[in-house]
Amino acid sequence: MxxxxxxxxxxxxxxxxxxxxxxxxxxxxxxxxxxxxxxxxxxxxxxxxxxxxxxxxxxxxxxxxxxxxxxxxxxxxxxxxxxxxxxxxxxxxxxxxxxxxxxxxxxxxxxxxxxxxxxxxxxxxxxxxxxxxxxxxxxxxxxxxxxxxxxxxxxxxxxxxxxxxxxxxxxxxxxxxxxxxxxxxxxxxxxxxxxxxxxxxxxxxxxxxxxxxxxxxxxxxxxxxxxxxxxxxxxxxxxxxxxxxxxxxxxGGHGPVLIFDDADLDTALNAVVPHKYRNAGQVCVSPTRFIVQENIYERFLAGFAERAAALRVGNGLEDGVQMGPMANARRPEAMESLIADARRAGAKLHTGGERIGNRGFFFAPTVLSEIPLDAQVMNEEPFGPVALINPYRSEEDMIAEANRLPYGLAAYCWTSDAKRQRLIQSELETGMLAINTTTVGGSDSPFGGVKWxxxxxxxxxxxxxxxxxxxxxxxx
CATH class of the missing domain: 3.40.605.10 (Aldehyde Dehydrogenase; Chain A, domain 1)
Structure with a gap:
């Protein structure tokens, strides 16, 4: 070619x-x-x-x-x-x-x-x-x-x-x-x-x-x-x-994203949605598990699904394309299996969840919510364009969910509370943490994880x- x-x-x-x-x-x-x-x-x-x-x-x-x-x-x-x-x-x-x-x-x-x-x-x-x-x-x-x-x-x-x-x-x-x-x-x-x-x-x-x-x-x-x-x-x-x-x-990673009720929702959504679907989600530090405080959960979920559904998917060489195909034939198959398992367990599908077209390895940006913790996708790195969004009541519950898995590569948090920011820095088990940003790396900063x-x-x-x-x- x-x-x-x-x-x-x-x-x-x-x-x-x-x-x-x-x-x-x-x-x-x-x-x-x-x-x-x-x-x-x-x-x-x-x-x-x-x-x-x-x-x-x-x-x-x-x-x-x-x-x-x-x-x-x-x-x-x-x-x-x-x-x-x-x-x-x-x-x-x-x-x-x-x-x-x-x-x-x-x-x-x-x-x-x-x-x-x-x-x-x-x-x-x-x-x-x-x-x-x-x-x-x-x-x-x-x-x-x-x-x-x-x-x-x-x-x-x-x-x-x-x-x-x-x-x-x-x-x-x-x-x-x-x-x-x-x-x-x-x-x-x-x-x-x-x-x-x-x-x-x-x-x-x-x-x-x-x-x-x-x-x-x-x-x-x-x-x-x-x-x-x-x-x-x-x-x-x-x-x-x-x-x-x-x-x-x-x-591997399974990046938790803590969204607290004092966060600027539009700012957070405009940052995390494109970051979730960059490289079709095939990123080790991809934000994946969105852990959202329950009193802003519905607004966050609706805003996320709307933005995800609007992304233009296509050949990466074409102007205006925001997400390309997955890298090989194995990845769409893996997405289909993980999403089907989550839906059988009771997860709700808001957008995506299927391949696009009949040529190339394209998969639609996907949003799932209310996913049971024992679903496969909540425990294994999906490495694809799927966002997992669940509600939580307390700060303690949110931190516990972020630390639940044996992975600890990158984590994200959105909050305007300075005291909470310091608490999150102390409590999250992760090698890299981004607070009110999606940046977790740079040429002059160490890149690596903890645990698995x-x-x-x-x-x-x-x-x-x-x-x-x-x-x-x-x-x-």
């Missing part, structure tokens, strides 16, 4: 095509057309990537702060110049609107520029000791990183997985999602074109279980960085534990620190 780039793997600076390898068809979720065939790695390909990563780490760990910063700043500038090209590839293979894909490019630009500055601040410290003694603490790159990125933010996830290790002086083997390879390859190409040596970062694709087990069995890999479901994350942690590899895990939503952080100084180990030296 016009505008979609050729697909390949990148190993030791070489583009590896489909010759002699199994392939995976990359599909446009808006049209169901095949965009291209992606080569899948053989065991020999993975071994070659591991050898290159080991060699690349020996080289890159010695690179100066100025060298690392120049690559990151250069890649940021190239992404800025290639914004339309990168955004179009992401929309073609993932489905999100061009506007959302452009924002994703700019997220990477900001992150790479932040790390370009942060590499100059990898400080150690000298400890106070008696005369004749000297003790220092330094931070060194952890080693080659195996980084696994999902399909929902094909540009941003690739940028997170590459930026911090490269800033820290590590090498990386990136396995991005097979559904969205061109986006990750585009980000990596910007790093190469900015001067990153070819053996420092590799891009491989393949059957996920085979690639992950092969890489994590190798003593070359010293850190695992994974973004994806809690189920897969738990499995990968077990594989990494055999060799005591460091792990950063950004896993994972551990460790990406972005900010914490994201860089996750790729470092600490060494203490005592001299007499």
């Amino acid at each position: 016009s505008g979609y780039p050729d697909l390949y793997m990148m190993i030791d600076g070489e583009k590896i095509g489909t010759d002699g390898r199994a392939t995976f068809p990359v599909v446009n979720p808006a049209t169901e057309e095949v965009l291209g065939q992606l080569p899948l790695a053989t065991p020999a390909d993975l071994d070659r990537a591991l050898e290159a990563a080991q060699r690349g780490f020996a080289r890159w760990r010695k690179a100066s702060a100025q060298e690392r910063a120049a690559v990151l700043e250069g890649a940021a500038q190239l992404m800025l110049e290639r914004r339309e090209e990168l955004a179009r590839a992401a929309t073609l293979e993932q489905g999100k609107t061009l506007a959302e894909a452009r924002i994703e490019v700019m997220m990477n630009v900001g992150l790479f520029r932040f790390y370009a500055g942060e590499v100059h601040r990898l400080y150690g410290r000298a400890l106070v000791r008696p005369a004749g003694l000297r003790s220092t603490v330094t931070h060194e790159p952890v080693g080659p990183v195996a980084a696994f990125a999902p399909w929902n933010f094909p540009l941003g996830n690739a940028g997170r997985k590459l930026g911090a290790p490269i800033a820290a002086g590590c090498s990386v083997i990136l396995k991005a999602a097979e559904e969205t390879p061109a986006s990750a390859l585009g980000v990596l190409q910007c790093l190469y074109d900015a001067g990153l040596p070819g053996d420092v970062a590799q891009a491989v694709f393949g059957i996920p279980a085979e690639v992950s087990s092969h890489l994590l069995r190798s003593p070359v890999i010293r850190k695992l960085s994974f973004t994806g479901s809690t189920t897969i994350g738990k499995h990968l942690i077990k594989l990494a534990a055999d060799d005591l590899k460091r792990t950063t895990m950004e896993l 939503s994972g551990h460790g952080h990406e972005d900010g100084p914490e994201g860089l620190a996750a790729c470092l180990v600490t060494k203490t030296v005592h001299e007499g």
